[in-house]
Amino acid sequence: MTKSTTRNLTSRGRATRDRIVETAARVIMARGVAGTTIQDVMAEAGVSTSQVYHYFSDKSELVAAVIEFHAGLGDPGAPADLDSVEKLETWCRNAIRTQVERDFIGGCELGSLASELAETSEGVRMQLVQAFASWEAPLRRGLRAMHARGELREGTDPDDLALALLAALQGGILLTQTRRDIAPLRAVLTTVMARVRDSVVAPTL
Numbered sequence: 095m096t097k098s099t100t101r102n103l104t105s106r107g108r109a110t111r112d113r114i115v116e117t118a119a120r121v122i123m124a125r126g127v128a129g130t131t132i133q134d135v136m137a138e139a140g141v142s143t144s145q146v147y148h149y150f151s152d153k154s155e156l157v158a159a160v161i162e163f164h165a166g167l168g169d170p171g172a173p174a175d176l177d178s179v180e181k182l183e184t185w186c187r188n189a190i191r192t193q194v195e196r197d198f199i200g201g202c203e204l205g206s207l208a209s210e211l212a213e214t215s216e217g218v219r220m221q222l223v224q225a226f227a228s229w230e231a232p233l234r235r236g237l238r239a240m241h242a243r244g245e246l247r248e249g250t251d252p253d254d255l256a257l258a259l260l261a262a263l264q265g266g267i268l269l270t271q272t273r274r275d276i277a278p279l280r281a282v283l284t285t286v287m288a289r290v291r292d293s294v295v296a297p298t299l
Contacts, residue, residue, distance in 0.1 A: 111149045114139050119160045123203055127157055127210050157211070158221060164203045165225035176236030179291055182259070185233075186283040189263055193270050193279055201271040204229065205264050230260045240294075250293040255286075262286045 103111060117139035122130045132153055136146055150156040176182050200206075208222045237252035246252060266279030 110141065110145060114141060114146060114149060115156070115159045115163050118156050119163050119203070122157070122160055123200060123206065127207070132156070154218075157207075158218070161204075161207060161218075161221050161225050164207070165228045175239075176232050177239040178236075179287075179294060181236065182233075182290060183287060185259075186287060189267075189283065190276060190280055193267060194276055198270050198274045198276065202264060202267045205267060226260065230256055233259050237290075245295055246293050247295055255290055255293065258286050258289065259283075 114135060118130070118135045121134050121138055125134070132143075132146055135156070136143065146156070150159065176185055204222065204225050208226075212219050212222055233256035234253055237246070237255050240246050241250065241252040262282040262285070263279075266282040269278035270276055
């Protein structure tokens with residue numbers, strides 16, 4: 095079921111579909127895509143076979159909806175805008191706090207899906223690329239705004255800084271999850287933020 099199709103659902107139908115997708119996202123996060131069956135999702139969501147297959151033709155379509163769900167949530171650590179060093183530092187602190195609160199278990203929703211699915215098909219890979227782009231967008235917008243205001247040094251590429259922050263987040267979360275230690279995530283975000291601060295034009299007195 096595509097986005098355009100979901101627009102035609104009744105409020106009750108949309109609520110049922112949303113419940114199935116949100117349940118599938120939770121189960122997949124715990125068990126992985128390979129370890130999750132349609133029956134698992136049905137049992138957790140309290141829905142019937144006919145309800146699941148009314149909205150999704152097969153498991154791959156449900157997984158695609160889960161990727162879309164995580165992309166639509168955006169980066170849960172991101173404030174509304176990220177157009178200052180202070181707001182970017184808040185983004186970093188939020189990311190670190192989230193992993194600590196989770197006891198370093200679970201990793202990143204999109205990262206986990208990407209590691210399992212990126213090689214399965216080109217269509218899925220491109221959907222994951224777009225999902226990560228939706229998480230990168232607030233970083234890119236914020237740094238571009240700083241650049242437009244003349245707050246970044248000449249020659250600084252705001253898109254490069256945004257990508258570096260997202261890559262640091264993903265790699266740091268993976269090592270933090272593996273080591274059950276916040277040090278990797280804290281270290282890599284601190285390092286990239288040092289680069290961001292070095293790119294900021296010093297205020298004139």
